[in-house]
Amino acid sequence: MELPGEIKKVSIAVIKRLPKYYKCLGELLRKNVERVSSQELSKLLGFTASQIRQDLNNFGEFGQQGYGYNVAQLYTEISKILGINTSHKMVIIGAGNLGQALANYAGFAAHGFNIIAIFDTNPSLVGRKINNIPIYPVEDMEYYINRNDVDIAVLTVPQDQTEKIVKILTNTDVRGIWNFTPVDINIDDKDIAVENVHLIDSLLTLSYHINESWLQERFLRQKRNGQFVNSKNKAYMVK
């Protein structure tokens, strides 16, 4: 039962689709497309028109019957929902390979995400700059973040340092952690959002899919040859 005035819980599946909408609408906007229907979006995105309408209705009534959606308006609305109507300040913690790559990546600023500092323990890195972003010692991190209204901390430190860094971050005003370490972060006391980018998980998922088709081939081959019978007819039980 939904109490009056209560916030409707939006499922993660919907939230994960929002960036797709945002991107697609951005492209339409650049092509000077004025209006778009859920059906047209369906073709572009590969979701059903029904799902698109229902997704958007979690956040408001942005369309107009008989007309569709105004591209510019819907783009603005989704930007607001995603919190990218205002810009964000980020710091990168850990100036290793990945940290440096992210610091050099130009794409974030286009969406209002600005990297303003990097932190590292390595004295030979501290004082240097990457893509014109200064590297400071980790000891200064807590003070710096609070002082400069940093929203987002990008975690690219080695696995064993993660816990220590997260502990420090809970003392700051940081609102979100973009976690590239393989560790699953859990923060109890404070309201800090965490988004994990577990690259190894992603690679293993790919490996599964590669393997899956191979298993199927083998499975069918063995079935053809009459080699395959097991108690439950499970493909993966094949020895």
Add this chain to the structure above:
Amino acid sequence: MELPGEIKKVSIAVIKRLPKYYKCLGELLRKNVERVSSQELSKLLGFTASQIRQDLNNFGEFGQQGYGYNVAQLYTEISKILGINTSHKMVIIGAGNLGQALANYAGFAAHGFNIIAIFDTNPSLVGRKINNIPIYPVEDMEYYINRNDVDIAVLTVPQDQTEKIVKILTNTDVRGIWNFTPVDINIDDKDIAVENVHLIDSLLTLSYHINESWLQERFLRQKRNGQFVNSKNKAYMVK
């Protein structure tokens, strides 16, 4: 209805959890833990014991009633399911920031993923090595991949080059594409698995969550002050 001998379709949700099981079991193995119950795994992973049992049963009967699961055996089984009982050959396409960072990352080899070559169009990079991995011109890519039994192509090229590269990859024996470009790849003709790592999407999801809590605060504040009523009681409709 499941026909005898037919492969049971495993849902993506399950597949995405497999790497978590794999990682967790690896840690238990290193701690010399011999056996583990679904309940213990539940505590470690944060999934329900019921879900864990059901997930694993998609692939076989690995446990024993009254005992639980043998850690080493289950680890091996999951490794097989994920296709990491054998090693994989990878190439990186695009020696930019991200491509170089991935080339320098040591963690892949530990799971049997070996990067054997990098390809780039930039003549000043070709001929050099990154982390002892040679950089070749993109023109040699097709030949090289087929010649060296490359399984996986890691795509870290600029957005506008993606389509061209994917087209070339469909002519090769590559089995999977690990896609770091923002483009959504669709391959019709050939059976190539694609796993996307859309970093911007991930960052926007984080931004949403940061924004979400702020919206809620504002929502409650306005409700307290009696400022908030709209036709549908939707939080996001607040002006």
Add this chain to the structure above:
DNA sequence: ATATTTATGTTAAATTAATCACATACGGGG
């Protein structure tokens, strides 16, 4: 040996998500 405890594999129930279907409202054309 036998009883008791434990923890699986699996079926059933509950929950959640996606799709369908349609009444309704708006825009455009005559």
Add this chain to the structure above:
DNA sequence: CCCCGTATGTGATTAATTTAACATAAATAT
């Protein structure tokens, strides 16, 4: 100004996923 076509927003339906429940089999203790 009115009618017709279009495409939304939403309630109903269906599908998928998660959780619960339990019968059963193995391990352990007596």
